[in-house]
Amino acid sequence: MSKVSISVPAELEDMLKPVLDRDPDKGAEWLRAGFEAHFADLYQQWQTLRISTARFAELLGVSPWELDDLLRSRELKMTNLPG
Amino acid sequence: MVESALYVFDASPLVAGCQFRVAGESVASKAIASVEAQIPSAVYEEVVTRGGTRPDAVEAARLVQEGVIHVVEPTPGEAELDGLQNYQLGQGEREAMTLTARLAPRAVLVTDDFLALIVANRLGLASQLFLDFLIGRARRGELSVASVQQLVEAVGSRYPRGFIPHSLALLGSLTA
Numbered sequence: 001m002s003k004v005s006i007s008v009p010a011e012l013e014d015m016l017k018p019v020l021d022r023d024p025d026k027g028a029e030w031l032r033a034g035f036e037a038h039f040a041d042l043y044q045q046w047q048t049l050r051i052s053t054a055r056f057a058e059l060l061g062v063s064p065w066e067l068d069d070l071l072r073s074r075e076l077k078m079t080n081l082p083g
Numbered sequence: 084m085v086e087s088a089l090y091v092f093d094a095s096p097l098v099a100g101c102q103f104r105v106a107g108e109s110v111a112s113k114a115i116a117s118v119e120a121q122i123p124s125a126v127y128e129e130v131v132t133r134g135g136t137r138p139d140a141v142e143a144a145r146l147v148q149e150g151v152i153h154v155v156e157p158t159p160g161e162a163e164l165d166g167l168q169n170y171q172l173g174q175g176e177r178e179a180m181t182l183t184a185r186l187a188p189r190a191v192l193v194t195d196d197f198l199a200l201i202v203a204n205r206l207g208l209a210s211q212l213f214l215d216f217l218i219g220r221a222r223r224g225e226l227s228v229a230s231v232q233q234l235v236e237a238v239g240s241r242y243p244r245g246f247i248p249h250s251l252a253l254l255g256s257l258t259a
Contacts, residue, residue, distance in 0.1 A: 053095050081197050082197065
């Protein structure tokens with residue numbers, strides 16, 4: 001899978017650092033939660049035709065194949081066609 | 084003499100066509116055989132380069148290497164098709180539409196993206212879904228109705244309810 005980059009505001013990073021120092025596994029949990037929120041937001045934009053399929057993949061930072069895998073694994077629609 | 088159509092693909096029909104197989108051969112391979120199929124370099128980047136070694140991407144690469152699909156570089160200095168800047172399309176889709184416009188009126192854009200279909204229609208570009216590309220091949224007698232029925236059924240899980248029964252009915256009407 002391609003690297004996915006989700007920016008974190010500097011002030012938020014300062015707040016999160018002590019927690020991550022205590023519990024490094026939290027980072028992966030938060031990263032996953034952030035990715036899922038980002039994915040859900042883009043999926044909504046895709047289904048309402050604000051972005052196309054290739055743009056969806058670009059904004060998520062994945063290839064079209066990986067986008068396909070992500071949609072299938074979540075049992076979501078595989079296209080933005082109506083119905 | 085009327086020149087036959089050529090088809091410009093964006094990534095979406097290749098993703099659909101390369102991951103499903105019929106009788107040991109990919110849907111894309113059977114569907115695109117003997118037509119003039121082109122992709123812009125951005126679609127090559129999306130599908131082949133970024134696909135790496137996964138089997139469906141390797142299948143797409145094979146179709147390019149064997150000359151079934153031709154990769155077309157942008158013409159130096161060629162501006163992107165005017166109007167595309169208003170929409171949130173991917174690079175491959177934008178290049179595919181620009182290439183379709185350059186090759187008009189022969190070229191038909193093949194895409195499974197609904198936004199791309201709408202934009203292509205607004206720009207006056209010929210465009211169709213991958214399913215309709217398949218049906219067209221049967222309608223022109225380039226592929227048998229039975230073989231296209233198999234291809235449609237093979238990719239059926241990707242499409243919303245209604246598209247596959249309708250496609251099969253259209254194919255059925257060709258033999259009636």
